[in-house]
Amino acid sequence: MRLFLLTLTLLATLTGCASKSYVKFVDNSISNYIEVDKVNERTRADGFKEIEIVGENDTKYYKQFRYRVTWEDKDGFEVPSVSSKWRTFSAQKNAKFRINVIAPSKEAVVYQLYIDKLND
């Protein structure tokens, strides 16, 4: 029983507790206007992670939103960056949009990208 608990704890430490990268709408109403089709990720030759969010505005309205990205190292510690502050982006009507962000350092390997309404 003790061995089982130890194994479980070890597994939780190694896998379950590790932070994961994700893209999140802060407000559900955003999904009325845009959707995220895919998230491209790559590690460049210089070791920096690069992400690109590809989405689409299916409506007939030009919309502006804001986004911010937070980065973590492999141990789950935050890697500070100027890109962690809110920035605006445009989603043209009936068109795709892209958000491209490069990690602030080689150590930044996990990201959380938040999309929010421009004026809350």
Next chain:
Amino acid sequence: MNTIKTTLLTATTALLLLSGCADKVERIDMNNDKGAQVIGLDYRDFDQAAAEATQSLLKSPALTKKDGSRVILAISTVTNDTMQHIDTDQLIKKIRIELLNSGKVLVTTAVGSNTDSMNKDARALKNDADFDQSTVQKKGTLIAPEMSLSGKIVQRNINMGNGKQQVEYYFMLSLTDIKTGLALWEGESVIGKRGSGKSVAW
């Protein structure tokens, strides 16, 4: 009785003047500022320009050396060509911090703008008997820069004719390879604002 009344009235008036009537001061939430835009440049504009510049610099191959070592960067002249009293360090410092933290760059404070005078002052201690000479920096230890970051912030005011004005701010930066004199990277961020012609953009 009249003395008491007068004293009370004076005290109340003084209290009102000192506290109740004072304008309320709020601290800005720098991470989620929903305050109205101003026609001049504020910290949000510098944040945006710095974020765009650093993202563009990190994406460019200009700062990647084949052996993986860091680029030694000097900060050259960044001109404020706006009507505002701006310390261009408001922009450059953010870029310097981000580039330093990226692990790709080391910034020299021995030459360029914003030099640290201690680089020279500490070397002037040679032959000063008050100092242990073995702790004084030797000749030839300063590292010369390989690249230089320079730029300009430009303001353009346009009268829109209906009592409104448009103000455009251009943040223009260049990264130069000092060995060859070639610009390896160029970046430009534009921030435009429209407001009342009565607003003052300086």
